[in-house]
Amino acid sequence: MKEQFYYQATQCLCSSLSLEVALQNYYEYVKQYLPIDGIFLNIYRPEHADIQFLAHVNEQQAVALDKQVKISAEMEQVLQQNDRPAIRIINDIHLDKVTSFVAPQVIPEIGSVILLRMISDNTHLGVVGFYAKQAGQFKPLHADLIEPHKDTFSLITAFNLRGRNLLKANQVLSQENDNLKRAMFSPDGVVGADGGLKKVMVQVDAIAALNTSVLMLGETGCGKEVIANAIHAKSNRADKPFIKVNCGAIPETLLDSELFGYEKGAFTGAETRKAGYFEQANGGTIFLDEIGELPLSAQVRLLRVLQNSSITRVGGHENVDLNIRVIAATHRNLQAMVHEKTFREDLWYRLSVFPIEIPALRQRRSDIPLLVQYFIETLAAKFNLEQLPRVMPEQLAMLNNYNWPGNVRELINVLERAIIQKPMGPLSFDLLQAQPDENTTIKTGQTIVVDPSYASDKLVPLDTMIGKYISHAMRITGGKLYGPAGAAELLDINPNTLKSKMKKLGLC
Ligand SMILES: Nc1ncnc2c1ncn2[C@@H]1O[C@H](COP(=O)(O)OP(=O)(O)OP(=O)(O)O)[C@@H](O)[C@H]1O
Known part of the structure; x- marks a missing residue:
């Protein structure tokens, strides 16, 4: 019977890498032979002068613990005596100084206990406690049954501790990794904030808290909007709206109503009053992307709004006061446009108070x-x-x-x-x-070879060719369709026509 018990119990102890699961399986088996209400397992940590409970199982639960109980120097002396018996029956817990002090702090309801010492590399590792709620429950035959398990307990506990240390080391590493990532990726989602965009971020930090207008310069797709977002996020307007307006994508006839809103009845179809982008951004930031695409007539009205800090809705007479921070962006050379008289000089002065140049990715x-x-x-x-x-x-x-x-x-x-x-x-x-x-910049009319294999006698359906050509243009522009250097401009076609063509060909 003893061999069978030893064999089955050992199998339970080795049934899982998780200490509490193994202990629970073991408990379920041995409780048939021992008058126990639960089992706990703890280790002695001389370097901390404490006892650390690692696991506890009873009828209700099986839990991994990380609970430490500080012990006195006197108690430590007891634990360091190597000649203590490997197994002890304590039928009245109050008779054992260390156990009566330590165990009830974690498991209050212990009347009697069998303590099985675990030894690893000739040092006292800790104990497994087989406890009963009532006093006087245990006899020597119970101790005899479980005594042979001490080596298996020592082994699985030592392995578990090693696993826990590895886990801790892993957690430290992953924490460090997260910290590094955070440092690299900055809280505002700007990758390279500590690298190639460091100079830009210094400017962002300097300007964020002020209300000054910012002009973002840089090639298409280089991150102007990302930086505009970072400025807003770092400003005291962060909890207010950030409204992006793509000035190049709004047809000239709709510009005023889109930017400044309209009153009910201002034009056919204006059934209700509508707030424009400026009003929507009130209290926050308006990001005027592709500002270089604004027609001259709209530039005058924008200048007026910026100077007066107020708008008048289309079809209205009332002024609506605004408290807005303006961030404008362009990939164009605005100064050159000023010389060419396609961009108003006064508006340029107004917008370019604080220019930030975002370097291209290749830089x-x-x-x-x-x-x-x-x-x-x-x-x-x-x-x-x-x-x-x-x-x-x-x-x-x-x-x-x-x-x-x-x-x-x-x-x-x-x-x-x-x-x-x-x-x-x-x-x-x-x-x-x-x-x-x-x-080299790609200019309108420049020849682009889409796929040389088509330049043969073998003809393909025209739509296939057109689809391929549009995809190629989109690839070159990094997916940009509207505005300068966008696919529509490269292909010399109205952007809305291109968009509907793409839809028809299943390209978007
Ligand atoms: N530093 C960055 N960190 C993380 N994402 C970035 C960064 N720079 C650009 N991106 C991403 O690249 C894409 C293009 O960026 P963004 O729209 O800011 O460019 P842009 O200069 O405003 O382009 P456009 O001139 O066409 O308006 C976006 O998806 C953006 O999230």
Whole structure:
């Protein structure tokens, strides 16, 4: 019977890597042979002068514990006596100084207990306590039954402690990793805030708290809106609206009503009063993207609004006072436009109080690996991938060397395409075959070879060709359709016509 009991009980103890689960399985088995109400397991930690409870099981629960009980120097002396018996029956807990002090602090209802010492590498590791709520429950035959389990208990506890230490080390590492990421990715979602955009972020920090207008300059897709967002998030308007207006995407005839709103009955179809973007942004920040695309007539009205800090809705007479911070952005050379008289000088002065120039991605290549990692994580979450796809070094080198005319937006598109094609990775990237020269910009009318294989006698349906050509243009612009250097401009077609063509061809 003893062998059978030993065998079965050992099997239970080795049934799980989780201490409390193993202990529960063990308890369920041995309680058939012992008058016990529960089992606890603790270790002695001389370096902390305490006893740490690791697990407790009883009829109701099986829990992992991390509870420490400080002990006196006198109690420590007792624990350090190596000649203490391997197993002891304490039928009245009050008769044992250490146990009566320690055990009730974690498990209040102990009347009697059998303590099984665990030894590891010749040192006292701790004890397993088989307890009953009532006093006087245990006999030597009970101790005889469980005494052979002490080595197995010592072993699984030592392993569990090693596991816990590894887990702690892992948690520390992952915390450090998070801290590093936070430092790299900055709380406002600006990747490279500590790298290639450091100078920009110094300017952001300097200007955020003020109400000064900011003019954001930089190529398309380089992150002007991201930085505008960061300014807003760091300002005392952070809990107020941030309204983005793409000045290049609003048809000239609708500009006034979109920007300044309208009164009921102002024009056919104006059935109710509507607040424009400026009113919606009141108290917060308005981000006027593609400001260089505003026609001259609209520039005058914008200047007036900025000077008076108020608007008048279309069809109305009342002035609506505004408290707004203006951030404008453009990829154009506004100063040159001022010289060409396509941008008003007075508006330029008004907007360019504090210009911030965002460097192009190719001017801060050191941010590319960070951006790649960040967007792979973002896209993996978007596509519900369980594992992050890998990027092989030679592919990363390719991304590092590429010219990035569409900047970060193009990088996101390249990564998204690669992930869609091979979600498990390793990712390979489909960059523009001909790497544009550093100083080359793509101009309207420039020849683009879409796919040389079509330049043969074998003809394809016209829509296929058009679809391919549009996709190619979108790739070049990093997905930008509207505005200067957008696909519509490159293809010399009205953006709305292009959009509907894309819809028809299933491209968007
Ligand atoms: N530093 C960055 N950190 C994280 N994401 C970025 C960063 N820069 C750009 N992005 C991402 O790249 C994309 C394009 O950025 P954004 O819209 O800010 O560029 P933009 O310069 O305003 O473009 P456009 O001139 O076409 O309006 C966005 O999805 C944005 O989230």
